[in-house]
Amino acid sequence: MPELAEVERMRREWDPGLGGRVREVFLHAEKRIFRGIEPGDLAAALTGRSLRSSEAHGKQMMFRFSGPRSSSSCYLGVHLGMTGALRVEAKNYAPERHDHLVLRQSTRSLVLSDPRLFGRVTFGDGTPPEFWRLRPPAVTDPEFTMPRVEEFLGRHRGAPIKALLLDQSMFPGIGNWMADEILWRAEIHPRRAGGELEEAEVRRVWKETRFVAREALRRIAERGVDPPKSWLFPHRWEDGGRCPRTGAGLVRETIGGRTTCWSPGRQPELGPTSVRRRVLAPPRR
DNA sequence: GGAGATGTTTCAAG
DNA sequence: GCTTGAAACATCTC
Numbered sequence A: 001m002p003e004l005a006e007v008e009r010m011r012r013e014w015d016p017g018l019g020g021r022v023r024e025v026f027l028h029a030e031k032r033i034f035r036g037i038e039p040g041d042l043a044a045a046l047t048g049r050s051l052r053s054s055e056a057h058g059k060q061m062m063f064r065f066s067g068p069r070s071s072s073s074c075y076l077g078v079h080l081g082m083t084g085a086l087r088v089e090a091k092n093y094a095p096e097r098h099d100h101l102v103l104r105q106s107t108r109s110l111v112l113s114d115p116r117l118f119g120r121v122t123f124g125d126g127t128p129p130e131f132w133r134l135r136p137p138a139v140t141d142p143e144f145t146m147p148r149v150e151e152f153l154g155r156h157r158g159a160p161i162k163a164l165l166l167d168q169s170m171f172p173g174i175g176n177w178m179a180d181e182i183l184w185r186a187e188i189h190p191r192r193a194g195g196e197l198e199e200a201e202v203r204r205v206w207k208e209t210r211f212v213a214r215e216a217l218r219r220i221a222e223r224g225v226d227p228p229k230s231w232l233f234p235h236r237w238e239d240g241g242r243c244p245r246t247g248a249g250l251v252r253e254t255i256g257g258r259t260t261c262w263s264p265g266r267q268p269e270l271g272p273t274s275v276r277r278r279v280l281a282p283p284r285r
Numbered sequence B: 001g002g003a004g005a006t007g008t009t010t011c012a013a014g
Numbered sequence C: 001g002c003t004t005g006a007a008a009c010a011t012c013t014c
Helices: A004-017 A039-046 A146-155 A161-165 A176-186 A199-223 A272-280
Strands: A024-027 A050-057 A060-066 A073-079 A085-089 A099-104 A109-113 A120-125 A251-255 A258-262
Touching (some): A004 A050, A004 A199, A146 A199, A176 A258
Antiparallel strands (some): A050 A060
């Protein structure tokens, strides 16, 4: 499910619980989503505290709980992995197999489920976990600048641009479909190497990253609708899917370890300079 | 039955 | 030490 806009939407699922005290915590302590933390400590810290606020950043969410025993807050971090979901159920809801964390309030239960268990729960008492304090600028933030992207692509000059867009330390919240959408809009082949892109191309990647993130937030998080037919998104998994701009058949192949979809012709395998060189000095044979 | 799925982490090789 | 790519993680669906 979750890339930045879906995560932002999911974060709001627990909004009905804002201000409500957690009376009881139920969890599947042995499950993989609790790796690296003590589930018992988490349950003890949350019990009696109230949900105060929440925030999403990239694919991460942070829920803050406080009082009444102490003035200090405690923090519940949630990463949804591939199949995680948040929802609200009745106060006496009986957790099912994949419901690994349930916070019971007086009139409802806040539920985290994750069948595939690629998600992760983190926890901080007093201060948020370190990864949250060290989080990189959001792609919608003014600090997400063109020079930062240029420097990053230069540092990973050998890796395909598709793989680089999935790197959460530079592009927090960008996932598989958004990366393909960005490259399709920027007219760049997903296998082009980071260091091979010309300045104008890097600029397009930077610009379209911000555009796709902002539009996805507006449509998916705010209004709950999928991207329109004019985007690559609704065509990328279709059998015989066609490029909404050129009408050409879309191509799918694994790049950077993930199934990647692009529009041949619109996203040429050779960059502008290579093409120009070829025209000026065609290889002899 | 098999392949593959909006994701990260880990490990080994270059 | 850094970069890169492949495998592993666990379950469900087409």
